[in-house]
Amino acid sequence: MTSNEEMLVKLASADNIYDVCFPSDYLIEKLIADDLLAPIDKGSIPNIKNIDPRFLDLSFDPGNQYSVPYMWGTVGILYNKTMVTDPVDSWNILWDAKYSGEILMYDSMRDTIGITLKKLGYDINTRNEADILAAQEALIAQKPLVRAYLTDDIKMELINGNAAMGVVYSGDAVYCISENPDLAYVVPKEGSNVWFDNIIIPRTSKHTLEAEAFINFLCDAKVAAQNSDYIGFSTPNAAALQLMDPAYAADPTYNPPQDVLDRCQIFRDLGDFVKVFSDAWTKVKAA
Template sequence: MKRIVSFVLLAAMICLAMAGCSGGNSEATMQLYVLNWGDYIDEEVLENFRTEHPEIDLHYTTMTSNEEMLIQLQSEDCIYDVCFPSDYTISKLINLDLLAEIDTSKLSNYENIDERFLNQPFDPDNTYSVPYAWGTVGILYNTTMVDEPVTSWDILWDEKYAGQIYMYDSVRDSMMVALELLGYSMNTTDPDEIAEAEALLVEQKPLVQAYGTDDLRDRMIAGSGAMAVTYSGDAIYAIMENPDLAYAVPEEGSNIWFDNVIITKSSQNVEAAYIFLDYLLDAEVAAANANYLCYSTPNAAAEEFIDPELLASDVFNVPQDVIDRCEGFIDLEEDEQLYHSAWTRIKAQ
């Protein structure tokens, strides 16, 4: 008998707990499902949005990679309305017909966006996406371990730094490094050029301490490595934590990347999605996010609210000549397979 009672109690508790989770906001008349990168928005912005828009019940989930997001958005019963994919993933999503066209007349803050960051190759007329953050890829290095100036990707092949080099564990980013060093385009589909880049990365492997992702930032802050391939936003954060660190975008050129906001084609809550997008484009909100993330913002109006220390940094406020030598990724469709098999072979060595 006792067992039955405790079983019933347990079941009741589980039911209560589940009800507690789904209950949420009682005034809400609209739902909104947002899928974003982990730690990619100022939590306060979310809080403020919830307070200012009690009519919207915001469900916020995080992901760790574009690939993971792609799987979520391709699923038949995708619940997400708003998402933050990167450049080449956006062109992939457009090709897969998963994005809703964006009606900019519903976005009162749209004019805040700096025109330099509109009309990128992955979404030519910004039909489907609104810029959220952007930055470069470069080398974050520890000035106590690296004496010479960092101007070229080939320093990542320098035997002196064996075991102290971190590479980014991502196909396109790592292949980009090798392709740029060889003087090829990072969007090449020539099998010979890709094979050369592969050979170069295989040659580099014994010097590499690890292929990492978000953890590289903390490894570099802790002084566990001499240099790492990183995104500019991570670099600024790391430099603020550890002043021995510095960041350089090599002369050969590098990747300029964008994370844009999109509305899914399957969205059931389009109205709430537009309210959220417009909120993100607000100058003060965009500045709050930029101050928190340390990633450059495409929002020109946000500038006056941005931390002067950030604005003074070349990593955040990228000089035009650096932007000019950078190239963006585009979706390579079928040819991307060449990159994946090369990368698998490199990693499997």
């Protein structure tokens, strides 16, 4: 599955055969509302004690009745310091004609409309149609400057110096910077999305005990440390972070300071208003 939206379709299908999935915050909120998740027996997951309390009891799953934290991070700009001569502290640089043909945008409706809303000073979860129209118009105006809309391919494009900047997840930025030290990552001053991928068990699972055992395994400090080190994404597991190279905790890309988090928002389920986002996204992609 390549997106939360694709995951929703699969989990809502009568053919759903999954025992464990890793959706993001706003999808978890919708899956709970749609009664598609099995409650989690935290008594079967003693390693949940390793999770940093900051990442428990969040708005999309109060009390963690249906999900256990897995990875987290931010959305920001990854840029090449040898190609970008201006300060990178605002989303506005993605609209700077000086970098025409050197800008990569993330091919994701919520992420791309979300950062545009932030650029314009709006709430990332707005239900105001005028805000969405303004974001749509801004993205259409930007299209002539954009080299491409990509997902995973953004990483290699930036590592290889084929573009000056792109919108990426922080965990991907950690990997890219390790491959090309000319790259740097920033969460712009207007704010961004802070996201959480949690582990869930679909209500249709026929192996809930095994699923809970697997979740407990993933929450083991050593396992979580190795997992985070391998994929580059930030662990919510406090015990795991203590086992990792101290450079991770000191890296503001991997472990952003509180002032960065204070200007970020969690995506919420939009309900029926998602159609307004979808219609705007369709128009942006077709422009």
